[in-house]
Amino acid sequence: MNDSRAWIRRASTAAGLAYTAIAEYELARRLGAQVPIAVMLPVSIDCYVVAALKWFRPFDVALSLALMGAAQVAAHALDAGVVEVDLTLVTVVSLLVPVALWRTHALARHTPRDATPPATVPPVPEQTPTVQPPAAVTLDRVGEQDAPETPELPPGTDQDTEDAEASPPALLTSKDVAELFGVDPSTVRSWVHSGRLEVHDKDARGHNLFHPDNLPQEART
Template sequence: MSSHNQVGTWVRRGSLAAGIAFTATAEYELARRLGAKPPIAVMLPLALDCYVIAALRWFRAFDIFLSLALMCAAQVAAHALEAGVIKVSLDLVTVVSLLVPISLWRTHALARQTPRDATPPATVPPVQLPSTDFPEGSKSPEPVILERTDEQDADGTPELPPGTQQDALPPIGDTPSEPVLITSSDVAARAGVDPSTVRSWVANGRLTVQGKTDRGRNLFDPVELDQLLGVQS
């Protein structure tokens, strides 16, 4: 791959050198035929060739077309004068005189448009996260610790106070409110029995499980419990 790139580079350089050497001679003779002194006549091919090199170097399509068009105009005029097809006239002098100013203008315009003069993109400042360091002598916030309750479910896991698991929201409009479900520890407390008795009621079908808590504990309807206790009494 590197050898292929080197070959391409040398081919481009050779083509450019040969083209400039051929066209520069005709451009110099054109300036001499129009009355320019030898040191001044050199400026015509120099200005045109610098413009062509700049257009090819920075590869602007418009400038490539324009630079080659100016070079071709100088070539046609030079060879036409050499062959005696045309003679020196005011129109020819005017056209050739404009070649250098146009080349000068576009060469400097190309140089000012190079990526080296481009403004670098604005960088976004990094986001500063709040510091977790506390001033010397101050205390960090203490974690909130939930107190354990004395009441426990049948499986021995601490339970929250009765009625806090499924507090119902106030009814909206005419929507009937649903009863607040209670846990097995609530059932045992209200019935005055051991939690094992509550499990036996569930196993015998005397008390129906109405739902589950997030931890998987059974929930019961207090209305059904009141009915069960009324039957027992």
């Protein structure tokens, strides 16, 4: 379908240019141009028409066809004897070539507004290879040579037991014992004098210190 349309356009353009070129050439000859120079009139107008149709700017398409039509009317009017060669006709025909030259170069130098820009392919972003993190290694998967065995300790000799044995219980002051029993500190001192309460140690100021295990039976309940 596209091929047939292209051939139709080409055939129409070729036929139209060939038909009008003859009249334009004869017009130039009637106005006194020599053979090599007379050929330049149809060549310049036809090149402008082709450029206007190729880049298809509405203004230039209309103007190029108007120039071609003006040359045709003038040529056929002279041939029919309707008009005679005068200054007005010579001026109009002489301006056809400069106008066609100007617009042809203008089309070739500038991108037409109606042209569709070429499709651009967006660049493909570079893909960074994903590095998988190493699998977590557990002690269950480590060989015997990688995880040295911890020697087993006899019962009662583990670290917790050692810490418990190494940390003696905190000693109580007379005030602590009084609060524990709910009595006055003077009562605690009387217990010491009566032998009911054993003094375990004394602090730097000479105050009595009591071991929790040596409290009277009432304090344990």
